[in-house]
Amino acid sequence: MKQSSIFEQRVGHSVDDSTIYRLLNRHGWRKVMPRPKHPKSDLETQEAFKKNFPALVDAAVAMREPGDERPILIMAQDEGCFGRISQVRRCCAPPGVRPHVPAQLVREYVYAYAAVAPAQGQLVSLILPEISTAMMNLFLEHVSRSFSDHFIVMQVDQAGWHRTQELLIPANIRLIPQPAYSPEVNPVEHVWGLRC
Template identity: 50%
Template sequence: MDRTWPGQGPIRLMFQDEARFGRISDTRRCWCPKPVRPLCQAMVTQEYTYAYAAVSVTDGVLDSLILPHVNGACMQMFLDEVCARHPDERIVMVIDGAGWHRSASIRPAHNLRLLSLPPYSPELNPVEHLWDDLREKSFHNRAFESIEPTARQEDRREHV
């Protein structure tokens, strides 16, 4: 990291990660009164989208984008968005060792510095817990008509 960093704004420490979400359903046991038997649709459609997120652990500010791919271009788009959301701050963003994070096409903005985690250390990134929590609490026993964010998302979970 540079020892000289122009600017007067406060420094914001953020941790960044991305996760793949798709239309493969996660069917689990659920409770319902006797004699009702719950019905849960299963879906095995290989269609995915990717959620990018960066969280500031000091104040809980979360910046996120849903993008179609994980690559240098999408990572650049996410970094540019985070920097635009915090224009008066100097951002230190901790990233993991994914290949697209080291892409030659990545050009951090003037108010951003990237800091890499050591290899094989996902437990040091608090955003990993966000993905675990989302998958555990929000996506089981559900099937979606489409992965497109503009399409009408009908919940197929049986409410008993």
């Protein structure tokens, strides 16, 4: 099926595909990979979370120690996996030549822990070797020290290392769990979109 057939129906005459691509380019459209949506995600739960977020922040602030008058900093936290898988790909070569390259499948990963304060435009991050409770403890301690003059209310997803009893939450941080299967409600997700 021709790419421009829907547009042709609208305008009432035939249009070349290149015209469509020029039109999309003029309006700043680009090819992007659609973000997958988890089948268990619930739009109503996400909307309720957004609507009730100020009340959740107030409840978290109410749990701080008496006399703690530090300004409140609202942050969102997430982890991103970055890595490389070495695979031999096709390449250009002159006729009759087939290149030889050393090949061994290698998988190397690092994990970026990040927290953003969207209202202030601030970001804090660490690159760590794995995702675990121990690494999350390191990251929370780093955030606590980096923003020691603030009381931090941090939105997190419901990953196991965010909910475990072994998680050591510093005195100036309170965590707010976001709905399950709902990365769309987490502002830090936009940071991972910038890597491409």
